[in-house]
Amino acid sequence: VQLPPTQEQLKSSPAAAVRAVYNARAEQISVQLPRVEAEIVIDGRLDEPAWQQAALLTGFWQNKPVEARPAKDSTQVLVWYSQNAIYFGIRAFAPSGNTRATLADRDKIDSDDYVQIILDTFNDHRQAMVFGVNPLGVQGDGVRVEGGGGTSAAAVGSAGANNFNSVDLTPDFVYQSKGHLTADGFEVEVRIPFKSLRYQSTSVQDWGINIYRKTQYSGFEDTWTKTLRIASFLGQSGTIRGLHDLKRGLVLDLNPVATTRVDGIPAVSSTTVPTTTWKYSADPQIGGNVRWGVTSNLTFNGTINPDFSQVEADVGQVASDVRFAVSFPEKRPFFVEGSELFSTPNSLVYTRTVVNPLTAVKLTGKVSGTNIGVLTALDAKNLSFDGRSNPLFGVVRIRRDIGRSSTGGITLTNRSEGDSYNRIANADFRFVFRRLYYAQFQYAQSFTQSPSGSLHGPLFEAVYDRTGKNYGFHYSVLGIAPGFRAATGFVSRTGFIRPGIANRFTYYGKRGALIEAWTTTPSWNATWDYNRASTQYGPIEWRTSASSTISLHGGWAIGLSPLFERYHFDQRFHSGQFIHTQTAAGADTIVRYFVPGNAPTRAGSFGVTTPQFSNFSASVSVNAGTSADFLEHAPSRLISVTSTVNWRPSRQLRIQAIYAHQQFNRDRDGSLLTLARIPRLKGEYQLSRAIFLRLVGQYDARQVSALRDPRTDLPILVFNSGNKTYLPIAASHSNNVRLDWLFSYQPRPGTVVFAGYGSSLTEEDPFNFSDVRRVNDGFFFKVSYLFRM
Numbered sequence: 056v057q058l059p060p061t062q063e064q065l066k067s068s069p070a071a072a073v074r075a076v077y078n079a080r081a082e083q084i085s086v087q088l089p090r091v092e093a094e095i096v097i098d099g100r101l102d103e104p105a106w107q108q109a110a111l112l113t114g115f116w117q118n119k120p121v122e123a124r125p126a127k128d129s130t131q132v133l134v135w136y137s138q139n140a141i142y143f144g145i146r147a148f149a150p151s152g153n154t155r156a157t158l159a160d161r162d163k164i165d166s167d168d169y170v171q172i173i174l175d176t177f178n179d180h181r182q183a184m185v186f187g188v189n190p191l192g193v194q195g196d197g198v199r200v201e202g203g204g205g206t207s208a209a210a211v212g213s214a215g216a217n218n219f220n221s222v223d224l225t226p227d228f229v230y231q232s233k234g235h236l237t238a239d240g241f242e243v244e245v246r247i248p249f250k251s252l253r254y255q256s257t258s259v260q261d262w263g264i265n266i267y268r269k270t271q272y273s274g275f276e277d278t279w280t281k282t283l284r285i286a287s288f289l290g291q292s293g294t295i296r297g298l299h300d301l302k303r304g305l306v307l308d309l310n311p312v313a314t315t316r317v318d319g320i321p322a323v324s325s326t327t328v329p330t331t332t333w334k335y336s337a338d339p340q341i342g343g344n345v346r347w348g349v350t351s352n353l354t355f356n357g358t359i360n361p362d363f364s365q366v367e368a369d370v371g372q373v374a375s376d377v378r379f380a381v382s383f384p385e386k387r388p389f390f391v392e393g394s395e396l397f398s399t400p401n402s403l404v405y406t407r408t409v410v411n412p413l414t415a416v417k418l419t420g421k422v423s424g425t426n427i428g429v430l431t432a433l434d435a436k437n438l439s440f441d442g443r444s445n446p447l448f449g450v451v452r453i454r455r456d457i458g459r460s461s462t463g464g465i466t467l468t469n470r471s472e473g474d475s476y477n478r479i480a481n482a483d484f485r486f487v488f489r490r491l492y493y494a495q496f497q498y499a500q501s502f503t504q505s506p507s508g509s510l511h512g513p514l515f516e517a518v519y520d521r522t523g524k525n526y527g528f529h530y531s532v533l534g535i536a537p538g539f540r541a542a543t544g545f546v547s548r549t550g551f552i553r554p555g556i557a558n559r560f561t562y563y564g565k566r567g568a569l570i571e572a573w574t575t576t577p578s579w580n581a582t583w584d585y586n587r588a589s590t591q592y593g594p595i596e597w598r599t600s601a602s603s604t605i606s607l608h609g610g611w612a613i614g615l616s617p618l619f620e621r622y623h624f625d626q627r628f629h630s631g632q633f634i635h636t637q638t639a640a641g642a643d644t645i646v647r648y649f650v651p652g653n654a655p656t657r658a659g660s661f662g663v664t665t666p667q668f669s670n671f672s673a674s675v676s677v678n679a680g681t682s683a684d685f686l687e688h689a690p691s692r693l694i695s696v697t698s699t700v701n702w703r704p705s706r707q708l709r710i711q712a713i714y715a716h717q718q719f720n721r722d723r724d725g726s727l728l729t730l731a732r733i734p735r736l737k738g739e740y741q742l743s744r745a746i747f748l749r750l751v752g753q754y755d756a757r758q759v760s761a762l763r764d765p766r767t768d769l770p771i772l773v774f775n776s777g778n779k780t781y782l783p784i785a786a787s788h789s790n791n792v793r794l795d796w797l798f799s800y801q802p803r804p805g806t807v808v809f810a811g812y813g814s815s816l817t818e819e820d821p822f823n824f825s826d827v828r829r830v831n832d833g834f835f836f837k838v839s840y841l842f843r844m
Contacts, residue, residue: 077293183263318831396426399466498513
């Protein structure tokens with residue numbers, strides 16, 4: 056492993072007179088970049104004269120699994136800037152033959168070695184743009200935001216430790232990068248034009264900077280500056296001083312888009328016999344996007360008839376608690392750009408509620424220490440409740456910097472159609488103090504008017520968090536009133552108050568020891584009914600766990616978590632259900648179904664993740680034990696398995712196999728209650744950095760047994776208003792297959808050619824494949840071009 060050059064070695068080099076060296080281990084993290092007015096070819100080789108004048112960043116620190124240790128492998132970063140771009144040259148050293156690199160699609164470099172350039176262009180320690188590259192120059196970019204989100208209802212009780220690699224990779228920026236492998240690592244060249252950045256409007260400015268490196272063979276993560284486990288990651292960055300006279304020029308991107316969709320359905324509907332006669336309908340569309348840099352720190356985006364055909368189908372999910380919906384990440388390009396400026400605690404802004412927009416506009420940026428995000432979208436009529444009105448979606452998010460790392464924000468949201476609306480007013484604050492601590496507060500009020508009446512109610516949350524190397528805690532209380540609605544957000548549950556307590560303890564082994572880090576987080580939370588939140592009634596649910604994460608030498612990771620819960624059954628979940636019973640006189644009658652009491656559960660989870668070997672990695676997690684059955688409201692037995700295998704037989708071919716299995720059996724007799732099995736196989740072949748082929752196949756097999764009263768074993772009934780009879784809730788099943796292929800040509804964000812096909816199939820018996828029949832399919836073609844003025 057080659058070490059960084061010493062000061063004496065640098066003084067004896069020909070470039071010593073012009074090169075400045077900044078060694079972070081010597082606390083040299085205030086950088087004065089040379090300005091070099093030169094144009095170079097981005098070819099991955101640092102051989103032009105301009106690189107001899109670049110500032111050199113050295114002296115990296117290990118961050119994971121153990122912070123504040125000198126990095127095992129050396130990294131050198133050369134930096135300079137011209138009037139219209141900033142340039143980075145990276146030399147990353149590793150033992151011969153241990154560098155992981157593939158010709159991957161954009162943002163798919165997480166299984167390779169890679170380096171991220173983190174630029175806090177407003178130097179506010181709140182948000183930064185991230186430009187990542189693997190050893191071949193493949194890009195993986197995004198943003199990092201601190202203090203904009205916060206805990207969600209599902210995450211209360213989680214540890215408050217910083218996730219040092221929590222980067223949102225959905226935004227795509229235009230920049231140039233090339234790289235190549237060397238005998239002792241890799242070398243990468245990067246050019247980031249100022250046209251692709253947002254930054255301050257002053258003529259002379261300072262930027263925050265850090266460099267992050269992931270090395271797969273060891274599992275180590277390094278940063279240039281020492282990044283301790285404290286409340287602010289970006290607050291520990293270095294600083295580029297005195298950037299001046301930056302020329303951004305006119306920022307105007309025009310992106311016309313043309314698409315054609317051809318959707319097919321059977322001409323004759325049949326549930327048992329395949330048909331060879333199909334009806335196809337074409338839907339050609341013309342649309343476009345515009346991006347205008349109003350100033351260096353404000354951007355306007357607009358879209359007409361946007362197309363999202365390039366979005367990969369969502370991975371199948373299995374909800375362990377059937378009472379609540381699951382969310383999916385936003386992947387659509389128009390909505391993900393600048394999405395960090397709309398982030399709120401408890402997901403009050405969830406743009407997937409805009410399903411099929413006809414048009415949308417937004418203004419995002421930062422002015423005088425204030426983040427601004429304004430978004431409005433007009434959805435299609437068929438997505439309204441009455442089918443006649445276009446739902447109008449609107450969000451205003453303003454967040455103000457307070458002090459060095461604290462923030463305060465307000466959010467206003469609206470979704471209206473005709474005379475109906477849902478509106479939310481929200482305020483949230485995050486105060487960082489004494490480096491290790493932060494307190495976060497949120498209060499929101501919703502107002503809903505619909506044909507069924509009016510609703511209103513608050514949401515509130517308070518969080519107190521301590522981060523630290525060996526010890527941390529996260530204390531919180533979250534309350535959401537029964538009348539709270541978030542038509543523009545994702546709030547899966549209302550009508551509760553939940554306090555939570557979590558404490559984190561971390562042990563670090565010596566360098567080279569088998570156990571490098573062991574983190575244990577005992578936690579507890581309890582859920583009260585919102586209208587009965589007192590010791591008189593007690594909680595309707597409580598949960599106690601002690602999760603552990605063990606990082607082993609060589610990149611292995613093990614997770615362990617015993618779990619104890621108790622659920623109180625809620626009669627409202629069984630509204631509209633009935634059972635047969637007998638009166639005291641022995642006569643048959645039908646009464647509403649209700650199971651009193653609660654269900655204690657005892658379960659445990661275990662997971663293993665392998666290192667990233669040269670062409671293979673895998674993970675598996677198992678959750679087993681007793682659980683609560685919310686369909687019949689009785690104890691049940693749970694087994695849940697999720698496994699992933701990634702195989703890279705060559706630098707161009709990637710194969711991923713995922714299998715999810717979840718099974719509930721009745722505790723009283725062992726009979727099957729529900730079963731879900733979802734295998735998924737994805738293959739990608741990268742012909743070049745710009746061209747790839749993808750094939751995805753997913754089988755989703757689910758079954759639910761006929762529901763029975765756990766006390767009498769008699770069927771649970773529902774009322775059929777058509778013939779005025781009570782019918783048993785029968786067993787159900789579905790066996791759905793989805794096949795998709797895609798050809799993609801994307802030389803840069805916005806310039807694309809997509810051609811794809813997707814088909815949905817079904818069959819009666821799971822994994823039989825003898826009576827598979829197609830239920831719909833579709834072809835699509837898209838072409839767009841980014842005109843950058």
